[in-house]
Amino acid sequence: MLLKHLRALSVLATTFVASLAAHADYHVDILPPVTPVSREIYNLHFGILWVCVVIFVIVFGAMFWSVFKHRRSAGAKASQFHENTTVEVIWTIVPFIILIGMAYPATQTVLNMKDTSNADMSIKVTAYQWKWEYDYQQDGVKFLSNLATPRDQIEERDGKVGAPKNENYLLEVDNPLVVPVGKKVRLLITSNDVIHGWYVPQLGINQYGIPGFIKDAWFEIDKAGTYRGQCSQICGKEHGYMPIVVVAKSPEEYAAWVKDAKAKMPPPATVAAATPEAPAGATPPAADPNKKWTLDELKSAGEKLYAANCSACHQPTGKGMPPAFPALDGSKVATGPKAAHLATVLKGRPGTAMAPFAQLADADLAAIITYERNAWGNHTGEAIQPAEIAAARK
Amino acid sequence: MEQTQPTGYYFAPPSHWPVVGSIALFFMASGGVLLMNSYGVGWIPFGIGIFTLVYMLFGWFGTVIRESEGGLFNAQVDHSFRWAMSWFIFSEVMFFAAFFGALWYARQYSVPWLGDLDNKLLWPDFAAHWPTAGPYRPPEFSAMHAWGIPAINTLLLLSSGVTVTWAHWALKKGDRSNLIFGLALTIILGVTFITLQAIEYGHAYSELNLKLSTGVFGSTFFMLTGFHGFHVTLGVTMLIVILFRSVAGHFKPDHHFGFEAVSWYWHFVDVVWLLLFVFVYWL
Amino acid sequence: MSTASHTHVSGALDDHGHAEAHDHHGPPAGFTRWMYTTNHKDIGTMYLWFAFFMFLLGGTMALGIRAELFKPGLQFFDPEFFNSLTTVHGLVMVFGAIMPAFVGFANWLVPLQIGSADMAFPRMNNWSFWLLIPAALLLIGSFFVPGGAAASGWTLYPPLVIQQGISVDMTILAVHILGASSIMGSINIITTILNMRAPGMTLMKMPLFVWTWLITAYLLIAVMPVLAGAVTMLLTDRHFGTSFFNAAGGGDPTMFLHIFWFFGHPEVYIMILPAFGIISQILPAFARKPLFGYASMVYATASIAILSFIVWGHHMFTVGMPAAGNLFFMYATMLIAVPTGVKVFNWIATMWKGEMTFETPMLFAIGFLCLFTIGGFSGLVLAIVPVDITLHNTYYVVAHFHYVLVSGALFAIIAGIYFWLPKWSGKMYNEGLGKLHFWLSMIGFNLAFFPQHFLGLAGMPRRIPDYALQFAEWNMWSSIGAFIFGFSQLIFLYNVIATIRSGKPAEQKQWEGADSLEWTHLPTPMPYHTFVTPPIVR
Numbered sequence A: 001m002l003l004k005h006l007r008a009l010s011v012l013a014t015t016f017v018a019s020l021a022a023h024a025d026y027h028v029d030i031l032p033p034v035t036p037v038s039r040e041i042y043n044l045h046f047g048i049l050w051v052c053v054v055i056f057v058i059v060f061g062a063m064f065w066s067v068f069k070h071r072r073s074a075g076a077k078a079s080q081f082h083e084n085t086t087v088e089v090i091w092t093i094v095p096f097i098i099l100i101g102m103a104y105p106a107t108q109t110v111l112n113m114k115d116t117s118n119a120d121m122s123i124k125v126t127a128y129q130w131k132w133e134y135d136y137q138q139d140g141v142k143f144l145s146n147l148a149t150p151r152d153q154i155e156e157r158d159g160k161v162g163a164p165k166n167e168n169y170l171l172e173v174d175n176p177l178v179v180p181v182g183k184k185v186r187l188l189i190t191s192n193d194v195i196h197g198w199y200v201p202q203l204g205i206n207q208y209g210i211p212g213f214i215k216d217a218w219f220e221i222d223k224a225g226t227y228r229g230q231c232s233q234i235c236g237k238e239h240g241y242m243p244i245v246v247v248a249k250s251p252e253e254y255a256a257w258v259k260d261a262k263a264k265m266p267p268p269a270t271v272a273a274a275t276p277e278a279p280a281g282a283t284p285p286a287a288d289p290n291k292k293w294t295l296d297e298l299k300s301a302g303e304k305l306y307a308a309n310c311s312a313c314h315q316p317t318g319k320g321m322p323p324a325f326p327a328l329d330g331s332k333v334a335t336g337p338k339a340a341h342l343a344t345v346l347k348g349r350p351g352t353a354m355a356p357f358a359q360l361a362d363a364d365l366a367a368i369i370t371y372e373r374n375a376w377g378n379h380t381g382e383a384i385q386p387a388e389i390a391a392a393r394k
Numbered sequence B: 001m002e003q004t005q006p007t008g009y010y011f012a013p014p015s016h017w018p019v020v021g022s023i024a025l026f027f028m029a030s031g032g033v034l035l036m037n038s039y040g041v042g043w044i045p046f047g048i049g050i051f052t053l054v055y056m057l058f059g060w061f062g063t064v065i066r067e068s069e070g071g072l073f074n075a076q077v078d079h080s081f082r083w084a085m086s087w088f089i090f091s092e093v094m095f096f097a098a099f100f101g102a103l104w105y106a107r108q109y110s111v112p113w114l115g116d117l118d119n120k121l122l123w124p125d126f127a128a129h130w131p132t133a134g135p136y137r138p139p140e141f142s143a144m145h146a147w148g149i150p151a152i153n154t155l156l157l158l159s160s161g162v163t164v165t166w167a168h169w170a171l172k173k174g175d176r177s178n179l180i181f182g183l184a185l186t187i188i189l190g191v192t193f194i195t196l197q198a199i200e201y202g203h204a205y206s207e208l209n210l211k212l213s214t215g216v217f218g219s220t221f222f223m224l225t226g227f228h229g230f231h232v233t234l235g236v237t238m239l240i241v242i243l244f245r246s247v248a249g250h251f252k253p254d255h256h257f258g259f260e261a262v263s264w265y266w267h268f269v270d271v272v273w274l275l276l277f278v279f280v281y282w283l
Numbered sequence C: 001m002s003t004a005s006h007t008h009v010s011g012a013l014d015d016h017g018h019a020e021a022h023d024h025h026g027p028p029a030g031f032t033r034w035m036y037t038t039n040h041k042d043i044g045t046m047y048l049w050f051a052f053f054m055f056l057l058g059g060t061m062a063l064g065i066r067a068e069l070f071k072p073g074l075q076f077f078d079p080e081f082f083n084s085l086t087t088v089h090g091l092v093m094v095f096g097a098i099m100p101a102f103v104g105f106a107n108w109l110v111p112l113q114i115g116s117a118d119m120a121f122p123r124m125n126n127w128s129f130w131l132l133i134p135a136a137l138l139l140i141g142s143f144f145v146p147g148g149a150a151a152s153g154w155t156l157y158p159p160l161v162i163q164q165g166i167s168v169d170m171t172i173l174a175v176h177i178l179g180a181s182s183i184m185g186s187i188n189i190i191t192t193i194l195n196m197r198a199p200g201m202t203l204m205k206m207p208l209f210v211w212t213w214l215i216t217a218y219l220l221i222a223v224m225p226v227l228a229g230a231v232t233m234l235l236t237d238r239h240f241g242t243s244f245f246n247a248a249g250g251g252d253p254t255m256f257l258h259i260f261w262f263f264g265h266p267e268v269y270i271m272i273l274p275a276f277g278i279i280s281q282i283l284p285a286f287a288r289k290p291l292f293g294y295a296s297m298v299y300a301t302a303s304i305a306i307l308s309f310i311v312w313g314h315h316m317f318t319v320g321m322p323a324a325g326n327l328f329f330m331y332a333t334m335l336i337a338v339p340t341g342v343k344v345f346n347w348i349a350t351m352w353k354g355e356m357t358f359e360t361p362m363l364f365a366i367g368f369l370c371l372f373t374i375g376g377f378s379g380l381v382l383a384i385v386p387v388d389i390t391l392h393n394t395y396y397v398v399a400h401f402h403y404v405l406v407s408g409a410l411f412a413i414i415a416g417i418y419f420w421l422p423k424w425s426g427k428m429y430n431e432g433l434g435k436l437h438f439w440l441s442m443i444g445f446n447l448a449f450f451p452q453h454f455l456g457l458a459g460m461p462r463r464i465p466d467y468a469l470q471f472a473e474w475n476m477w478s479s480i481g482a483f484i485f486g487f488s489q490l491i492f493l494y495n496v497i498a499t500i501r502s503g504k505p506a507e508q509k510q511w512e513g514a515d516s517l518e519w520t521h522l523p524t525p526m527p528y529h530t531f532v533t534p535p536i537v538r
């Protein structure tokens, strides 16, 4: 069809523009597609782009011709015609036909991308403010995926210079979504708090996660590699800091990864991981859940974990951002009976941004809660032990 | 449609009412914002705003009524009022359409979706049916029965549509006593409607456990019937004004748009009720 | 239409035909002239100044956005404040700048162009304007309350706005008030057009600007109440325990999106149809040739308006509608290209074989034509569901809507100001400054927004304060362009003020090709009350 020729033309033109832009990062194009659907999208876009370019050139060619020829300074005299049914009918019908030519291939792609049946595996994706949770329905792996770019690369305010930025600045996570190539993967996308968007351009997926509803999408990657994306729907303060990284591996490597990941569950931050510079003598709490910790040990581990998990909302200062995010400094919950504090953190507050944090390890939660109860102006002097968390979970 | 302009356009003199009205709304909005966020002081600006608004409405409508009775409005102005009232009512129709749309969407889409196979992952025990208060710890409640108070209210409103028409017919004949009688009857029917509606709400809250917060059913039920009830109240208020004007000898058999506007509005409120009765109570 | 035989071309100044209650001809003195006025010209002027002020304010916020995005990293603002800037920039531009500017044009021009003495309801007209002030105070004031201004995007999607603070309530009530203002304004405009036309001014003789506003006013009456309903539900979800948009109670956040966009899409046409009207007045005037296809222009405008009610789903292709829904909205959206194309072709046919000169209004009109069409094409690209999937909520969308809103709506407004300023103020603006303004705007605008297409294609999401390194280069250029564009608007401001203060007197028919009643029947400067006795149009 017409589109075929235009595709060839577009390849030519893109290589031309790409070579122009080779030096700096002057991307002008959709990123290289790696799934059947995103390839169709890529072609559709370029087909339509070129149709539009051609129409533009014809229409505005005519206009500029007229601007040059029919101007007073070139001696033009105004004619007075103001109607011509024939041309008016033509320029109503011709665009209509062009549009049908665009709609036809687009319809096929829509039907294809909406067909999530016969998937080889499915992964439940839950969005939280501001991280993703991946729950492999068949393989039994479940973990959180957080931004991995250090804060000091981001902050340049108040005269700060900011550390040199990583290559994948803002597009890197601690635990990427790992999937096998050549398998049809169905995503069950939802959210725990507000609307987010799971968007990875190269996979041709951009699907809102809507709290309380499951929406699905699918992809089948045909090339091993790392594909990056971001949350596409404004979801609050850290919306810009909610990247998605998908690593596609061969099925064998994927199987090995699953084994590994299962062994490490729960993989996200443990006290040990989050406190590389933990005070000497602090043993990783995962090692011995029954060990009694001192207040100081818990507090210093808790500070790091608090920074990683809670400070986005409640702020490093504990002052929160009222009225959306309450202050913990001086809060009744953080200074009152322990049970309410434990319940808030373990179960969250349904219907608010305060998500349950039960996925964190007992020792981590113990550290965080101890920290909250003894930081800033809070001085309960209480050390919460991992065993108490374990008990509260029941 | 091909109305054209005769001479004698009435130049409304400069007026302070619009600015007063804007100030009123500013105070009302500020007060409302404070109140909704539990700052008790909000009552002060809110009160000032309401008071100013009422003052403005009296002043403004008073001016228009005086102009009208003073014969300053020609046929063209009358015609303008007709267009304006029609499109105002149309805008009200669209306002209700948003809420009816919400009801339709909830019943037709969101509730069935919440109960479908995929959403079993999130709400394993939810069975989609209507009425519902949603899948999250739904409270026990019952829906309002259509054939009790609501049916009586339907009859009341339908008859009140007849009584305004009667009053209108009397006005056109220049029969003032029947006009006043018809209007009074309409007002009584309207007030009875509102009273019954209040009783119904009390019943819903105390016996049916049906509240504004009872999930999407409670939300749509109370917002639709509530806004309708609010419009009935407005309508009754306007009818009362018209009644007083009729008693004061306003309106002529061939020149009484003030009356007609109110009766149009009343019919509109009537029609909305019929839709409510069918879609909220009955089906 | 252009011929009329009425007696006083010299103006209605000395006409005593109106009601005895009130017998002065010039404006009353002092500030109460503006506060209490019932004169459509005064009200139009106030609308336009208000809009311009809000444009500068919203533009300043846009420059804040562009400054933060000049390079990666957070340099100036906290992310939450950045989101507030984006949100309030959108709201202020849409509800504070573009819409009031068009209402200002309607106030000035509708009575003049249909030969009516004023608007049908002059007092309500004044109220429509004065309602803007409390709304603007609430909107802008929301920056100064605890928690900062609304930061959910101008689309106010729940549950995010449910989380946010007191400022959201202020925003919601501001929207209610703006809605009331727009509804009253539209009722006024419709009634004026349908009921106050001069003898002989049949509907199909009305200038196209009047037609586009008639249709726009219908759109407004139909959708502003729906928006009011939508934000009311937000308010009750926030404070009164309803569950319209909360799945736990059986509602659905998507429901808000449907209701919002049922308003939102017609809303964007509300912001472009009057622009079409202005352009349809300007192009024939400088081509010295009647508008091509007058009737088909009217029908095309009406078709666009009608279609606009059934395309809202194109903002929601990624919410997970069923395939049938996506396809329906895709087809309906694509259809709009047909009537819009008819308009574009008619404009070009109007220029064809004309006798063109290129004063500032004409330059902006031609700029509008080219750039709006680019924006239309990117809209068409977005209408294709699969393509929208990769572009939704990226900078491609930002590029699209600034092409239709800035180089569409705003360019048309600027063109219209240059076109009618001589008539309104009685003075002629400085042509050289006007041309400078045009060329700087052209360069700045395209530099600011064309690269945003590339950013979107490469996957840069919108509403983010910081971005990955591969987006750095185009963002830098975009920011530079935005500053050029922004500051060149100060030339415009200066030019308008200088004209009003000390411009050379303009002629009655400053543009020889202009043929609507305000040019053919009224002197320059115009008297305070015009067409007290209606002209007779043949």
Ligand code: HEA
Residues within 6 Å of the ligand: A052, A055, A059, A094, A095, A096, A098, A099, C155, C268, C269, C271, C272, C314, C315, C333, C334, C336, C337, C338, C340, C341, C342, C344, C372, C373, C374, C375, C376, C377, C378, C379, C380, C382, C383, C384, C388, C391, C392, C393, C397, C400, C401, C404, C405, C408, C409
């Ligand atoms: C003045 C405002 C305005 C106008 C006129 C338009 C016009 C159009 N818009 Fe746009 N749009 C917006 C303002 C506007 N839009 C805004 C503000 C948003 C974002 C909101 C938000 O999310 O914040 C948006 C977003 C938006 C989206 C959603 C993108 C997304 O979020 O993913 C889509 C998708 O379909 C779209 C499509 C269109 C189309 C098809 C048109 C058509 O009307 C264009 C028709 C015109 C032409 C096509 C050009 C002329 C025609 C010819 C020369 C004829 C020949 C042509 C062919 C046969 C191809 N728009």
Ligand code: HEA
Residues within 6 Å of the ligand: C055, C056, C057, C058, C059, C060, C062, C063, C065, C066, C086, C087, C089, C090, C091, C093, C094, C098, C152, C153, C154, C155, C398, C402, C405, C406, C410, C448, C462, C463, C464, C482, C485, C486, C487, C489, C490
């Ligand atoms: C309706 C019309 C309209 C107009 C005219 C504009 C005008 C501009 N817009 Fe805006 N824009 C929107 C409507 C509009 N916008 C909407 C609806 C959104 C979406 C919001 C959302 O996501 O929710 C948006 C979002 C938006 C974004 C995306 C933000 C984000 O996603 O994070 C950006 C970024 O570049 C941007 C930039 C600009 C710029 C540079 C201008 C320039 O054209 C502005 C130029 C004008 C000036 C710069 C004023 C000049 C003033 C001075 C020079 C200072 C002097 C000061 C005084 C005298 C007091 N806009």
Ligand code: CUA
Residues within 6 Å of the ligand: A127, A130, A195, A196, A197, A231, A232, A233, A234, A235, A236, A238, A239, A240, A242
């Ligand atoms: Cu999550 Cu944006």
Ligand SMILES: [Cu+2]
Residues within 6 Å of the ligand: C264, C265, C268, C311, C312, C314, C315
């Ligand atoms: Cu749209």
